[in-house]
Amino acid sequence: MFTIVLNSLNIIKAMKSLQKLLVFVVGVAGLISCTSTKTIQKNINASSYSLAYLMDSKISDVKTDIQLAVDTVYFNTSSLADTTVVNKEKGWFLPLVFVYVWNSQNNCVQGKSMIEEDIPSFAKKSMIDEINRSGNFNSGPLHSADYTIELSIDQIEAKGPYVSNGFFYFALYAYGYSYSDRAGPAISNLTVSYKLKKDGQVVHRNSFQSEKMTEQINKRYNNPAMLQQDYAISMVEATSYNFKNVIESIVRDLNTYFSKPLTQDMRF
């Protein structure tokens, strides 16, 4: 009788131990399995990064007397969300008895929170800097300039994938796991149109678009948060590249316009 009771107690004890082990295993699997979209979003939105870039266009050696002022920069604030959003596109979690496998595919869409600068102010300053550098004309104050230019940021976006996958296994008192997170490449797009005005009349207009894929950085990541942070930096870097590209194109276009006889002003 005593032996039977003892055995029953042992079985209950063993079951309790197994229950604890299972809770532990599921807990660990949960902890290391797919990085949640909320976590990715939180890490990506944790800091903002600068659009600042170095100019490398050819410095103009001939400046005419033409003065151009950068007037308004139109930017539809609704074209870019306030914060970066991470959406789960698809994902699965396969809880087998001793093995757990997961895969999660997310899409990151850049928001204003990722960018340090006020976008219209940045565009305006970059435009003035580029005119002073590669323009064959000068930037000047609004009240006395021969021409004014209005910029419109028609499209600004950067989005790309974030994938995490891995597996976890255990065999009673031994367990192991492997996981990996991959970010990117994201694609950044920027479209800026402009109107060149003389005495309030539009004399020339054009639109430029730039697309840039984020570059892979050869860096070892000890945790996904670092990867997510660098992913955000790479998105801002691609957007910065697009600003540089588009603004250089606008100044080149203006150089071409001003190099033609002024009679063409009448065409508009």
Added chain:
Amino acid sequence: MTSSSAIAGIGVNNEFGIISQNDFSIWVSKGKDVVLTRLLVVPSIDKNYKDIFEVEDESAIFAKFCFMLKKNKAAWIEKFMNNSSEGLRISPLIKGLYYFSQNQYVQAIMHLEKVSGEEYQFLKLLLLSDCHYELLQNKKNYKSILAAYQLAMDCTDDEQSKLIVHNRIKFIKYH
């Protein structure tokens, strides 16, 4: 001239590497990833450094001195700095590079600002920018020193030099 491709720091400064223009060209043509490696590209590096006290040509002296920094030949560096670095036209550059290799950026700036002449202008401006960046209390506030890197960028037409400056900005943004 050496063609060693290992980046082992400059003196005791392990944040940067020093490499000859020739080796850098080879690296780039082979597609070696140098994006997040802060390199100082010097005209040449000469591993036969032991005759540095007998050489008169300043570019040859500089090539040998660069090798000593690359391999951190501390005793030779000290001996050269104590005896022979004065009186040379490139003395401010050598001293600037020496202090840079010792992580003493304020002293490095003092000497680098005295470097004149076209030949080492890009290296001077790049080193000055790096010194200013290293002296930043908060590396996140790097926008204040972008103008210094812009100066370096604008003083060269060489595409590889421009690549080096672009890579510096990448390094700064990712750190």
